[in-house]
Amino acid sequence: MTGDFVRAENLSVNLGGKTVLSGVNLGIKHGEFVTLIGPNGSGKTTLVKCLLGFIKPSAGSAVINTRRTGYIPQSYTEKGGFPATAGELIKSAGISAGMKSSGVIISREKIMAELKISSVLNKCFSDLSGGEKQKTILAMALIKKPEVLILDEPNLNLDPHAYAKFLKLADSVHKKHKITVIFVTHMVSAMPVSSARVVVLKKGGIYYDGKAAPLFRKKNVMEEIYG
Numbered sequence: 001m002t003g004d005f006v007r008a009e010n011l012s013v014n015l016g017g018k019t020v021l022s023g024v025n026l027g028i029k030h031g032e033f034v035t036l037i038g039p040n041g042s043g044k045t046t047l048v049k050c051l052l053g054f055i056k057p058s059a060g061s062a063v064i065n066t067r068r069t070g071y072i073p074q075s076y077t078e079k080g081g082f083p084a085t086a087g088e089l090i091k092s093a094g095i096s097a098g099m100k101s102s103g104v105i106i107s108r109e110k111i112m113a114e115l116k117i118s119s120v121l122n123k124c125f126s127d128l129s130g131g132e133k134q135k136t137i138l139a140m141a142l143i144k145k146p147e148v149l150i151l152d153e154p155n156l157n158l159d160p161h162a163y164a165k166f167l168k169l170a171d172s173v174h175k176k177h178k179i180t181v182i183f184v185t186h187m188v189s190a191m192p193v194s195s196a197r198v199v200v201l202k203k204g205g206i207y208y209d210g211k212a213a214p215l216f217r218k219k220n221v222m223e224e225i226y227g
């Protein structure tokens with residue numbers, strides 16, 4: 001674990017007088033694709049927010065060994081208030097990461113083509129479909145050339161078809177950009193097939209950490225994860 005690119009050591013978090021995470025140990029190597037799965041309220045979002053430094057641990061530590069992180073939060077749609085076009089949002093994400101205006105335009109064109117959203121360049125973010133919004137947010141993360149990409153429940157805003165396409169996209173982004181991906185979901189059925197490693201969080205602790213196949217060979221796995 002020491003020396004891992006992303007790590008939580010003996011991590012505990014109390015929020016509002018409640019223990020949300022307790023004694024979590026997790027190490028992720030550069031370039032891994034990890035799915036973090038667990039029922040609602042098991043502490044997944046709290047764990048990724050700790051890793052990103054948004055929430056302070058009550059005990060232990062949580063770090064990502066780079067400042068180049070891309071984070072797609074669970075609840076961006078609830079925040080609303082995006083009066084800008086998709087193109088403007090992606091551009092300003094690049095500018096805020098310190099890129100020059102000319103460089104941003106070239107990168108934006110490439111990324112929008114890669115994500116197949118070139119056609120929404122001049123469309124207002126609020127008018128986009130769920131899938132287009134999700135990809136615009138992904139493009140805002142990718143333009144900063146992140147070393148780690150954290151996707152928190154990207155299934156929540158998408159219909160099954162759009163989500164299936166988004167899973168493929170997450171996989172190709174991982175391979176093409178050689179970035180570490182932490183993919184968070186509460187649904188076993190929403191798990192990317194490409195994920196080599198699954199971490200199951202239950203009641204604020206790690207219940208399973210390993211390959212997907214042995215986990216799903218277990219008897220009563222659903223009851224064990226969600227029960």
Ligand SMILES: Nc1ncnc2c1ncn2[C@@H]1O[C@H](COP(=O)(O)OP(=O)(O)O)[C@@H](O)[C@H]1O
Nearest residue numbers: 015016018020039040041042043044045046047
């Ligand atoms: N700011 C907070 N204050 C109090 N409790 C919180 C706060 N944030 C999260 N929690 C609680 O912590 C638990 C885990 O939340 P969360 O990390 O969002 O779970 P998940 O992402 O797995 O659904 C939940 O019971 C939630 O109500």
Ligand SMILES: [Mg+2]
Nearest residue numbers: 044045074153
């Ligand atoms: Mg969550």
